[in-house]
Amino acid sequence: xxxxxxxxxxxxxxxxxxxxxxxxxxxxxxxxxxxxxxxxxxxxxxxxxxxxxxxxxxxxxxxxxxxxxxxxxxxxxxxxxxxxxxxxxxxxxxxxxxxxxxxxxxxxxxxxxxxxxxxxxxxxxxxxxxxxxxxxxxxxxxxxxxxxxxxxxxxxxxxxxxxxxxxxxxxxxxxxxxxxxxxxxxxxxxxxxxxxxxxxxxxxxx
Amino acid sequence: xxxxxxxxxxxxxxxxxxxxxxxxxxxxxxxxxxxxxxxxxxxxxxxxxxxxxxxxxxxxxxxxxxxxxxxxxxxxxxxxxxxxxxxxxxxxxxxxxxxxxxxxxxxxxxxxxxxxxxxxxxxxxxxxxxxxxxxxxxxxxxxxxxxxxxxxxxxxxxxxxxxxxxxxxxxxxxxxxxxxxxxxxxxxxxxxxxxxxxxxxxxxxxxxxxxxxxxxxxxxxxxxxxxxxxxxxxxxxxxxxxxxxxxxxxxxxxxx
Numbered sequence: 001x002x003x004x005x006x007x008x009x010x011x012x013x014x015x016x017x018x019x020x021x022x023x024x025x026x027x028x029x030x031x032x033x034x035x036x037x038x039x040x041x042x043x044x045x046x047x048x049x050x051x052x053x054x055x056x057x058x059x060x061x062x063x064x065x066x067x068x069x070x071x072x073x074x075x076x077x078x079x080x081x082x083x084x085x086x087x088x089x090x091x092x093x094x095x096x097x098x099x100x101x102x103x104x105x106x107x108x109x110x111x112x113x114x115x116x117x118x119x120x121x122x123x124x125x126x127x128x129x130x131x132x133x134x135x136x137x138x139x140x141x142x143x144x145x146x147x148x149x150x151x152x153x154x155x156x157x158x159x160x161x162x163x164x165x166x167x168x169x170x171x172x173x174x175x176x177x178x179x180x181x182x183x184x185x186x187x188x189x190x191x192x193x194x195x196x197x198x199x200x201x202x203x204x205x206x
Numbered sequence: 207x208x209x210x211x212x213x214x215x216x217x218x219x220x221x222x223x224x225x226x227x228x229x230x231x232x233x234x235x236x237x238x239x240x241x242x243x244x245x246x247x248x249x250x251x252x253x254x255x256x257x258x259x260x261x262x263x264x265x266x267x268x269x270x271x272x273x274x275x276x277x278x279x280x281x282x283x284x285x286x287x288x289x290x291x292x293x294x295x296x297x298x299x300x301x302x303x304x305x306x307x308x309x310x311x312x313x314x315x316x317x318x319x320x321x322x323x324x325x326x327x328x329x330x331x332x333x334x335x336x337x338x339x340x341x342x343x344x345x346x347x348x349x350x351x352x353x354x355x356x357x358x359x360x361x362x363x364x365x366x367x368x369x370x371x372x373x374x375x376x377x378x379x380x381x382x383x384x385x386x387x388x389x390x391x392x393x394x395x396x397x398x399x400x401x402x403x404x405x406x407x408x409x410x411x412x413x414x415x416x417x418x419x420x421x422x423x424x425x426x427x428x429x430x431x432x433x434x435x436x437x438x439x440x441x442x443x444x445x446x447x448x449x450x451x452x453x454x455x456x457x458x459x460x461x462x
Contacts, residue, residue, distance in 0.1 A: 033277075037270060042262035045269070060368045062265055063272040063361075070277055127252075134249065135256035152220055153253040159222055174213065181216050185249050 022078040025069075033070050040084045041066070043132045044091045051095045051125045053102075061098060065091040084136055085191030088129045092193055095125045129193035137187035138180075145180035148173055208232075210239045219246030268359075272371070276361035279436070279457040353378040356462030358437050363457045366390060372456050374437040382411055382423045386439065389417035389455055394443040398423060399450060400434040403459075408450060409434060413442075435460045 021039070024032035044065050048058035068090055069076070076086050138146055151157045151165065159177065163170040210232055217223055225233060233240050360372035372386035384398060396414040398421075401407070412423035425431070439456040 033273075034270075037273065041265045041269070043259075045265040046259065046262050056369065059266065059269050059272075063269050063276065064368050066273045067276045067280070070273075071280055127255075131252050131255045132259060134252040135259040138253065138256055139260075149253060153250065154257050159217075174217075177220070178213055178216050181219075181246060181249060184253060185245060188249055188252070 022076070022083040025083060026073050026076050026078060028073065033066070036069075036083060036087070037066055040087050043084060043136070044087055047088060047091050047125065047128050047132060048095055050123055050128050052098055057098055061091060061094045064094055068094075081191050082136075082187075085133055088132055088191075089193065092125045092129050099125075126193040130188060133191045133193075134184050134188055137184050141180050141183060144168075145176045145183075148176040149180045149184075152177060209236065212242075215239065215243050215246055219243055219250050221250075271359050272361055275359040275458050278459050279361060279363060354462065356431065356460040358458035358460045360386070360437060360439065360456040360458040363438075363454045366455045370456060372439065372458075374458060374460065376425065376431060376460060376462070377422075380425050380427070382425050382437075384414065384421045384423065384437075384439075385419075386414065386416075386421075386456065387418045389414075389439070390441075391417055392441040394441065394445075396455070397440050397442045397450075399438040399440060400425070400429055400431070401436040401438050402434045403436050404433070407434075408438070410448070410450075414439070431460065 021032055021035055025036050041062065045058065045062045048061040048065075049055065052058045052061065065087060069087055072090075076083070138149065141149070147166070148162055148168075151162045152159075157165065159170060159173050162168070162177075163173045166173070168176075210229060214229065218225055218229075233243065354375050355378055356376040358374045360374055362368045362370040367388070367390055369388045370386075370390060371388065372384060374385075375383040377383055382398070382400075386396075389396060396417070398411040398414060399408045400411055409426055409429050411425060412421070414421050437456075437458050437460060438450075438454050440451050441453045441455055442451050
Protein backbone atom coordinates (compact mmCIF):
# COMPACT_ATOMS: atom_id res chain seq x y z
CA UNK A 1 0.00 0.00 0.00
CA UNK A 2 1.34 3.40 -0.91
CA UNK A 3 1.89 5.50 2.13
CA UNK A 4 3.94 8.41 0.89
CA UNK A 5 2.73 11.46 2.79
CA UNK A 6 0.60 13.73 0.73
CA UNK A 7 2.72 16.74 1.39
CA UNK A 8 6.26 15.57 1.76
CA UNK A 9 8.57 12.83 0.67
CA UNK A 10 9.33 12.05 4.26
CA UNK A 11 10.74 8.66 5.05
CA UNK A 12 11.20 7.03 8.38
CA UNK A 13 10.43 8.30 11.83
CA UNK A 14 11.86 11.77 11.32
CA UNK A 15 9.56 14.26 13.04
CA UNK A 16 7.97 16.95 10.89
CA UNK A 17 9.70 20.31 10.91
CA UNK A 18 6.53 22.20 10.05
CA UNK A 19 6.76 24.73 12.87
CA UNK A 20 10.16 25.91 11.75
CA UNK A 21 9.06 26.20 8.12
CA UNK A 22 5.89 28.10 9.03
CA UNK A 23 7.87 30.57 11.11
CA UNK A 24 10.55 31.07 8.49
CA UNK A 25 7.87 31.54 5.85
CA UNK A 26 6.18 34.18 7.93
CA UNK A 27 9.48 35.92 8.58
CA UNK A 28 10.15 36.25 4.86
CA UNK A 29 12.90 33.67 4.41
CA UNK A 30 12.88 33.18 0.64
CA UNK A 31 14.15 29.62 0.88
CA UNK A 32 11.06 28.86 2.97
CA UNK A 33 8.85 29.86 0.04
CA UNK A 34 10.50 27.24 -2.16
CA UNK A 35 10.27 24.67 0.62
CA UNK A 36 6.61 25.41 1.19
CA UNK A 37 6.00 25.10 -2.52
CA UNK A 38 7.89 21.81 -2.75
CA UNK A 39 5.94 20.46 0.18
CA UNK A 40 2.47 21.84 -0.46
CA UNK A 41 2.38 22.83 -4.13
CA UNK A 42 1.02 19.40 -5.02
CA UNK A 43 -1.87 19.74 -2.58
CA UNK A 44 -2.80 23.23 -3.78
CA UNK A 45 -2.65 22.14 -7.42
CA UNK A 46 -4.78 19.11 -6.58
CA UNK A 47 -7.39 21.34 -4.95
CA UNK A 48 -7.48 23.52 -8.06
CA UNK A 49 -7.44 20.75 -10.68
CA UNK A 50 -10.24 18.78 -9.03
CA UNK A 51 -12.52 21.77 -8.63
CA UNK A 52 -11.85 23.72 -11.82
CA UNK A 53 -12.61 22.49 -15.31
CA UNK A 54 -9.74 24.24 -17.01
CA UNK A 55 -6.22 22.99 -16.36
CA UNK A 56 -4.58 26.34 -17.01
CA UNK A 57 -7.02 28.01 -14.61
CA UNK A 58 -5.92 25.48 -12.01
CA UNK A 59 -2.26 26.27 -12.56
CA UNK A 60 -3.02 29.99 -12.39
CA UNK A 61 -4.81 29.51 -9.09
CA UNK A 62 -1.85 27.55 -7.74
CA UNK A 63 0.52 30.29 -8.80
CA UNK A 64 -1.72 33.05 -7.46
CA UNK A 65 -2.12 31.19 -4.17
CA UNK A 66 1.60 31.10 -3.47
CA UNK A 67 2.09 34.68 -4.63
CA UNK A 68 -0.75 35.90 -2.40
CA UNK A 69 0.53 33.82 0.51
CA UNK A 70 4.03 35.22 0.17
CA UNK A 71 2.96 38.82 -0.23
CA UNK A 72 0.48 38.43 2.62
CA UNK A 73 2.68 36.29 4.84
CA UNK A 74 2.48 38.77 7.68
CA UNK A 75 -1.18 37.88 8.16
CA UNK A 76 -0.33 34.21 8.68
CA UNK A 77 -0.38 33.21 12.33
CA UNK A 78 1.29 29.85 12.90
CA UNK A 79 -0.44 29.64 16.27
CA UNK A 80 -3.85 29.51 14.64
CA UNK A 81 -3.30 26.73 12.17
CA UNK A 82 -0.84 24.96 9.95
CA UNK A 83 0.86 26.45 6.91
CA UNK A 84 -0.79 23.94 4.59
CA UNK A 85 -4.17 24.74 6.11
CA UNK A 86 -3.59 28.43 5.51
CA UNK A 87 -2.40 27.87 1.94
CA UNK A 88 -5.38 25.66 1.18
CA UNK A 89 -7.66 28.33 2.63
CA UNK A 90 -6.23 30.90 0.21
CA UNK A 91 -6.45 28.42 -2.64
CA UNK A 92 -10.05 27.60 -1.75
CA UNK A 93 -11.08 31.25 -1.88
CA UNK A 94 -9.39 31.67 -5.25
CA UNK A 95 -11.08 28.55 -6.59
CA UNK A 96 -14.47 29.75 -5.37
CA UNK A 97 -13.87 33.15 -7.00
CA UNK A 98 -13.09 31.42 -10.29
CA UNK A 99 -16.14 29.21 -10.10
CA UNK A 100 -18.34 32.22 -9.37
CA UNK A 101 -16.81 34.24 -12.20
CA UNK A 102 -17.33 31.31 -14.57
CA UNK A 103 -20.93 30.96 -13.39
CA UNK A 104 -21.55 34.67 -13.98
CA UNK A 105 -20.08 34.38 -17.43
CA UNK A 106 -22.18 31.30 -18.14
CA UNK A 107 -25.32 33.07 -16.94
CA UNK A 108 -24.67 35.94 -19.30
CA UNK A 109 -24.10 33.55 -22.17
CA UNK A 110 -27.12 31.48 -21.15
CA UNK A 111 -29.33 34.52 -21.09
CA UNK A 112 -28.23 35.39 -24.56
CA UNK A 113 -28.39 31.89 -25.96
CA UNK A 114 -31.32 30.65 -23.88
CA UNK A 115 -29.64 27.33 -23.33
CA UNK A 116 -30.52 24.94 -20.52
CA UNK A 117 -28.66 25.03 -17.21
CA UNK A 118 -25.02 24.05 -17.46
CA UNK A 119 -23.92 20.74 -16.02
CA UNK A 120 -22.68 21.01 -12.49
CA UNK A 121 -19.01 21.56 -11.75
CA UNK A 122 -16.53 19.35 -9.98
CA UNK A 123 -16.42 18.37 -6.34
CA UNK A 124 -17.03 20.89 -3.60
CA UNK A 125 -13.80 22.81 -2.80
CA UNK A 126 -14.45 22.57 0.94
CA UNK A 127 -14.53 18.78 0.77
CA UNK A 128 -11.32 18.68 -1.26
CA UNK A 129 -9.59 20.94 1.29
CA UNK A 130 -10.85 18.77 4.15
CA UNK A 131 -9.58 15.60 2.49
CA UNK A 132 -6.17 17.17 1.92
CA UNK A 133 -5.98 18.30 5.54
CA UNK A 134 -6.97 14.86 6.79
CA UNK A 135 -4.50 13.22 4.40
CA UNK A 136 -1.76 15.50 5.70
CA UNK A 137 -2.56 14.60 9.29
CA UNK A 138 -2.78 10.92 8.42
CA UNK A 139 0.73 11.16 6.98
CA UNK A 140 1.94 12.66 10.25
CA UNK A 141 0.51 9.98 12.52
CA UNK A 142 2.79 7.40 14.07
CA UNK A 143 3.30 4.57 11.56
CA UNK A 144 1.22 2.00 13.45
CA UNK A 145 -1.75 4.33 13.85
CA UNK A 146 -1.63 5.28 10.20
CA UNK A 147 -1.40 1.65 9.09
CA UNK A 148 -4.43 0.64 11.14
CA UNK A 149 -6.49 3.57 9.89
CA UNK A 150 -5.55 2.93 6.26
CA UNK A 151 -6.70 -0.68 6.60
CA UNK A 152 -9.97 0.54 8.09
CA UNK A 153 -10.50 3.38 5.59
CA UNK A 154 -9.20 1.97 2.33
CA UNK A 155 -9.71 -1.75 2.74
CA UNK A 156 -12.80 -1.47 4.91
CA UNK A 157 -11.49 -4.05 7.36
CA UNK A 158 -13.05 -4.55 10.78
CA UNK A 159 -10.85 -4.21 13.83
CA UNK A 160 -10.92 -7.97 14.19
CA UNK A 161 -9.71 -8.40 10.61
CA UNK A 162 -7.02 -5.77 11.06
CA UNK A 163 -5.83 -7.63 14.11
CA UNK A 164 -5.73 -10.88 12.13
CA UNK A 165 -3.96 -9.30 9.12
CA UNK A 166 -1.33 -7.46 11.14
CA UNK A 167 -0.91 -9.82 14.06
CA UNK A 168 -1.43 -6.88 16.42
CA UNK A 169 -3.64 -7.69 19.44
CA UNK A 170 -7.23 -6.48 19.08
CA UNK A 171 -7.02 -4.16 22.07
CA UNK A 172 -3.97 -2.45 20.58
CA UNK A 173 -5.67 -2.09 17.21
CA UNK A 174 -8.62 -0.42 18.88
CA UNK A 175 -6.49 2.00 20.80
CA UNK A 176 -4.41 2.93 17.73
CA UNK A 177 -7.56 3.61 15.75
CA UNK A 178 -9.15 5.58 18.54
CA UNK A 179 -6.08 7.79 18.96
CA UNK A 180 -5.65 8.20 15.23
CA UNK A 181 -9.28 9.25 14.79
CA UNK A 182 -8.88 11.78 17.58
CA UNK A 183 -5.85 13.33 15.88
CA UNK A 184 -7.62 13.53 12.53
CA UNK A 185 -10.64 15.12 14.15
CA UNK A 186 -8.59 17.70 16.05
CA UNK A 187 -6.67 18.63 12.93
CA UNK A 188 -9.84 18.94 10.87
CA UNK A 189 -11.34 21.21 13.49
CA UNK A 190 -8.35 23.53 13.22
CA UNK A 191 -7.57 23.45 9.50
CA UNK A 192 -10.66 22.11 7.78
CA UNK A 193 -12.76 24.24 5.49
CA UNK A 194 -16.20 22.69 5.57
CA UNK A 195 -18.64 23.81 8.20
CA UNK A 196 -19.84 20.78 10.04
CA UNK A 197 -20.86 19.57 13.42
CA UNK A 198 -18.26 20.91 15.82
CA UNK A 199 -18.33 20.39 19.54
CA UNK A 200 -19.16 23.46 21.57
CA UNK A 201 -16.16 25.24 22.99
CA UNK A 202 -13.92 24.71 19.97
CA UNK A 203 -13.79 27.74 17.81
CA UNK A 204 -12.47 25.92 14.77
CA UNK A 205 -9.95 28.61 13.91
CA UNK A 206 -9.25 28.86 10.24
CA UNK B 207 -27.15 12.00 31.66
CA UNK B 208 -24.56 9.33 31.02
CA UNK B 209 -22.94 10.00 27.61
CA UNK B 210 -21.83 7.20 25.35
CA UNK B 211 -18.27 6.05 25.74
CA UNK B 212 -16.07 7.85 23.22
CA UNK B 213 -14.58 4.55 22.05
CA UNK B 214 -18.09 3.37 21.23
CA UNK B 215 -18.69 6.49 19.15
CA UNK B 216 -15.50 5.88 17.18
CA UNK B 217 -16.47 2.29 16.50
CA UNK B 218 -20.01 3.23 15.53
CA UNK B 219 -18.65 5.90 13.22
CA UNK B 220 -16.40 3.37 11.49
CA UNK B 221 -19.34 1.01 11.06
CA UNK B 222 -17.62 -1.45 13.35
CA UNK B 223 -20.85 -2.32 15.12
CA UNK B 224 -24.50 -1.41 15.19
CA UNK B 225 -25.80 0.79 17.96
CA UNK B 226 -27.44 -1.26 20.67
CA UNK B 227 -31.00 -0.38 21.73
CA UNK B 228 -29.96 1.71 24.69
CA UNK B 229 -27.35 3.52 22.59
CA UNK B 230 -29.87 4.38 19.88
CA UNK B 231 -32.24 5.77 22.44
CA UNK B 232 -29.47 7.88 23.91
CA UNK B 233 -28.36 9.16 20.51
CA UNK B 234 -31.88 10.29 19.72
CA UNK B 235 -32.05 12.20 22.99
CA UNK B 236 -28.49 13.54 23.23
CA UNK B 237 -27.37 16.23 20.78
CA UNK B 238 -23.82 16.13 22.09
CA UNK B 239 -23.25 12.44 21.38
CA UNK B 240 -25.13 12.68 18.08
CA UNK B 241 -22.98 15.61 16.98
CA UNK B 242 -19.81 13.81 17.97
CA UNK B 243 -20.88 10.70 16.09
CA UNK B 244 -21.66 12.76 13.00
CA UNK B 245 -18.28 14.46 13.19
CA UNK B 246 -16.48 11.15 13.52
CA UNK B 247 -18.45 9.70 10.61
CA UNK B 248 -17.53 12.75 8.56
CA UNK B 249 -13.85 12.28 9.47
CA UNK B 250 -14.04 8.60 8.55
CA UNK B 251 -15.58 9.56 5.20
CA UNK B 252 -12.82 12.08 4.57
CA UNK B 253 -10.26 9.47 5.61
CA UNK B 254 -11.64 7.00 3.08
CA UNK B 255 -11.38 9.75 0.46
CA UNK B 256 -7.68 10.34 1.06
CA UNK B 257 -6.52 7.21 -0.72
CA UNK B 258 -5.46 8.77 -4.02
CA UNK B 259 -3.79 11.69 -2.30
CA UNK B 260 -0.58 9.89 -1.43
CA UNK B 261 0.80 10.14 -4.96
CA UNK B 262 -0.07 13.59 -6.22
CA UNK B 263 1.85 14.85 -9.24
CA UNK B 264 4.20 17.81 -8.91
CA UNK B 265 3.05 21.09 -10.42
CA UNK B 266 4.77 21.90 -13.72
CA UNK B 267 7.93 24.01 -13.48
CA UNK B 268 6.37 27.03 -15.18
CA UNK B 269 4.05 27.48 -12.20
CA UNK B 270 7.06 28.04 -9.98
CA UNK B 271 8.62 30.38 -12.51
CA UNK B 272 5.39 32.33 -12.60
CA UNK B 273 5.41 32.61 -8.81
CA UNK B 274 8.96 33.97 -8.78
CA UNK B 275 8.30 36.38 -11.64
CA UNK B 276 5.13 37.72 -10.11
CA UNK B 277 6.65 38.14 -6.66
CA UNK B 278 9.71 39.83 -8.06
CA UNK B 279 7.58 42.22 -10.06
CA UNK B 280 5.39 42.96 -7.06
CA UNK B 281 8.21 43.43 -4.57
CA UNK B 282 10.68 45.31 -6.68
CA UNK B 283 8.35 47.88 -8.15
CA UNK B 284 5.86 49.83 -6.12
CA UNK B 285 3.70 51.46 -8.80
CA UNK B 286 4.63 53.42 -11.83
CA UNK B 287 2.57 56.35 -10.68
CA UNK B 288 4.03 56.33 -7.22
CA UNK B 289 7.16 58.33 -6.70
CA UNK B 290 10.27 56.46 -5.93
CA UNK B 291 10.57 56.28 -2.16
CA UNK B 292 13.73 57.87 -0.76
CA UNK B 293 16.34 55.37 0.20
CA UNK B 294 18.89 55.95 2.87
CA UNK B 295 22.46 55.12 2.01
CA UNK B 296 21.60 54.91 -1.64
CA UNK B 297 25.11 55.09 -3.10
CA UNK B 298 26.57 52.91 -0.37
CA UNK B 299 24.36 49.91 -0.87
CA UNK B 300 25.31 49.48 -4.48
CA UNK B 301 28.56 47.70 -3.87
CA UNK B 302 28.27 46.12 -0.50
CA UNK B 303 25.09 44.18 -0.25
CA UNK B 304 26.48 41.17 1.50
CA UNK B 305 27.00 43.00 4.75
CA UNK B 306 23.67 44.78 4.71
CA UNK B 307 21.59 43.43 7.54
CA UNK B 308 18.31 44.95 6.48
CA UNK B 309 17.99 44.03 2.86
CA UNK B 310 16.69 46.74 0.56
CA UNK B 311 13.33 45.89 -0.90
CA UNK B 312 14.34 46.87 -4.37
CA UNK B 313 17.19 45.70 -6.45
CA UNK B 314 17.94 42.88 -4.10
CA UNK B 315 19.06 39.59 -5.45
CA UNK B 316 16.98 36.52 -5.16
CA UNK B 317 18.78 33.44 -3.94
CA UNK B 318 20.30 31.03 -6.37
CA UNK B 319 17.31 28.70 -6.51
CA UNK B 320 15.16 31.44 -7.94
CA UNK B 321 17.49 32.37 -10.76
CA UNK B 322 18.29 28.75 -11.48
CA UNK B 323 14.70 28.15 -12.47
CA UNK B 324 14.74 31.17 -14.76
CA UNK B 325 18.08 30.22 -16.28
CA UNK B 326 16.62 26.82 -17.02
CA UNK B 327 13.88 28.57 -18.96
CA UNK B 328 16.41 30.54 -20.95
CA UNK B 329 18.16 27.29 -21.78
CA UNK B 330 14.88 25.73 -22.82
CA UNK B 331 14.13 28.73 -24.99
CA UNK B 332 17.46 28.42 -26.73
CA UNK B 333 16.61 24.78 -27.29
CA UNK B 334 13.36 25.78 -28.95
CA UNK B 335 15.07 28.37 -31.11
CA UNK B 336 17.54 25.71 -32.19
CA UNK B 337 14.73 23.38 -33.12
CA UNK B 338 13.07 26.09 -35.16
CA UNK B 339 16.34 26.68 -36.99
CA UNK B 340 16.51 23.00 -37.87
CA UNK B 341 12.90 22.71 -38.89
CA UNK B 342 12.64 26.08 -40.59
CA UNK B 343 13.04 26.60 -44.31
CA UNK B 344 16.74 25.99 -44.74
CA UNK B 345 18.85 26.51 -47.83
CA UNK B 346 17.98 29.88 -49.28
CA UNK B 347 18.44 31.79 -46.02
CA UNK B 348 21.84 31.14 -44.48
CA UNK B 349 21.42 33.89 -41.86
CA UNK B 350 22.20 32.45 -38.42
CA UNK B 351 19.28 32.06 -36.04
CA UNK B 352 19.44 34.80 -33.39
CA UNK B 353 20.35 33.57 -29.96
CA UNK B 354 18.42 34.42 -26.82
CA UNK B 355 20.50 36.70 -24.61
CA UNK B 356 17.95 37.14 -21.85
CA UNK B 357 14.35 36.33 -21.16
CA UNK B 358 11.57 37.20 -18.77
CA UNK B 359 8.32 35.46 -18.02
CA UNK B 360 5.65 38.16 -17.89
CA UNK B 361 2.97 37.85 -15.23
CA UNK B 362 -0.30 39.63 -14.70
CA UNK B 363 0.26 42.80 -12.73
CA UNK B 364 -2.04 44.49 -10.25
CA UNK B 365 -5.69 44.03 -11.09
CA UNK B 366 -5.00 42.31 -14.41
CA UNK B 367 -6.86 38.99 -14.71
CA UNK B 368 -4.48 36.23 -13.76
CA UNK B 369 -4.84 34.34 -17.00
CA UNK B 370 -2.99 37.12 -18.79
CA UNK B 371 0.62 36.10 -19.34
CA UNK B 372 3.54 36.43 -21.66
CA UNK B 373 7.22 36.01 -22.34
CA UNK B 374 9.86 38.47 -23.43
CA UNK B 375 13.12 37.43 -25.05
CA UNK B 376 16.05 39.59 -25.95
CA UNK B 377 17.41 38.21 -29.20
CA UNK B 378 21.01 38.53 -30.34
CA UNK B 379 20.05 40.76 -33.26
CA UNK B 380 18.92 43.45 -30.83
CA UNK B 381 15.26 42.67 -31.05
CA UNK B 382 12.74 42.05 -28.34
CA UNK B 383 10.50 39.08 -29.03
CA UNK B 384 7.22 39.29 -27.16
CA UNK B 385 4.65 36.63 -26.77
CA UNK B 386 1.47 37.61 -24.93
CA UNK B 387 -1.73 35.76 -24.18
CA UNK B 388 -5.10 36.79 -22.79
CA UNK B 389 -4.41 40.45 -22.27
CA UNK B 390 -7.67 42.11 -21.22
CA UNK B 391 -9.21 44.07 -24.04
CA UNK B 392 -8.62 47.83 -23.75
CA UNK B 393 -10.18 50.77 -25.52
CA UNK B 394 -6.77 51.93 -26.77
CA UNK B 395 -3.69 49.81 -27.41
CA UNK B 396 -0.85 48.03 -25.61
CA UNK B 397 2.59 49.55 -25.23
CA UNK B 398 5.84 47.76 -24.41
CA UNK B 399 8.36 49.39 -22.06
CA UNK B 400 11.80 48.66 -20.71
CA UNK B 401 12.16 50.07 -17.22
CA UNK B 402 15.08 50.66 -14.88
CA UNK B 403 13.65 49.52 -11.55
CA UNK B 404 16.09 51.69 -9.62
CA UNK B 405 15.20 54.99 -11.17
CA UNK B 406 11.87 54.13 -12.81
CA UNK B 407 13.18 55.66 -16.01
CA UNK B 408 11.82 53.94 -19.05
CA UNK B 409 12.02 53.48 -22.78
CA UNK B 410 9.06 52.84 -24.99
CA UNK B 411 9.92 49.90 -27.24
CA UNK B 412 6.79 49.72 -29.33
CA UNK B 413 3.13 48.86 -29.34
CA UNK B 414 1.00 45.76 -29.63
CA UNK B 415 -2.40 45.71 -31.24
CA UNK B 416 -3.53 42.23 -30.21
CA UNK B 417 -4.10 40.87 -26.73
CA UNK B 418 -2.74 37.46 -27.76
CA UNK B 419 0.08 36.76 -30.14
CA UNK B 420 3.70 37.52 -30.96
CA UNK B 421 5.59 40.66 -31.85
CA UNK B 422 9.19 41.44 -32.74
CA UNK B 423 10.29 44.93 -31.74
CA UNK B 424 13.70 46.56 -32.28
CA UNK B 425 15.38 47.53 -29.03
CA UNK B 426 16.62 51.14 -29.00
CA UNK B 427 20.40 51.17 -29.29
CA UNK B 428 20.94 53.32 -26.23
CA UNK B 429 19.10 51.02 -23.82
CA UNK B 430 21.44 49.38 -21.34
CA UNK B 431 19.76 46.06 -20.70
CA UNK B 432 21.75 45.45 -17.56
CA UNK B 433 19.94 48.44 -16.06
CA UNK B 434 16.62 48.46 -17.86
CA UNK B 435 15.72 44.99 -16.75
CA UNK B 436 11.98 45.19 -16.33
CA UNK B 437 9.69 44.49 -19.25
CA UNK B 438 6.32 46.13 -18.81
CA UNK B 439 3.24 46.07 -20.99
CA UNK B 440 0.74 48.83 -20.36
CA UNK B 441 -2.74 49.75 -21.48
CA UNK B 442 -2.67 53.07 -23.30
CA UNK B 443 -5.37 55.39 -24.55
CA UNK B 444 -5.37 57.31 -27.82
CA UNK B 445 -4.91 60.50 -25.85
CA UNK B 446 -1.88 62.08 -27.49
CA UNK B 447 0.08 61.47 -24.32
CA UNK B 448 3.27 59.51 -24.93
CA UNK B 449 3.96 58.84 -21.27
CA UNK B 450 3.23 55.58 -19.52
CA UNK B 451 -0.42 55.54 -18.48
CA UNK B 452 0.42 53.96 -15.13
CA UNK B 453 -1.84 51.06 -15.99
CA UNK B 454 0.52 48.09 -16.19
CA UNK B 455 -0.95 44.80 -17.40
CA UNK B 456 2.09 42.51 -17.44
CA UNK B 457 5.52 42.67 -15.94
CA UNK B 458 8.62 40.58 -15.71
CA UNK B 459 12.32 40.91 -15.05
CA UNK B 460 14.93 39.96 -17.63
CA UNK B 461 17.55 37.41 -16.66
CA UNK B 462 19.94 35.38 -18.65
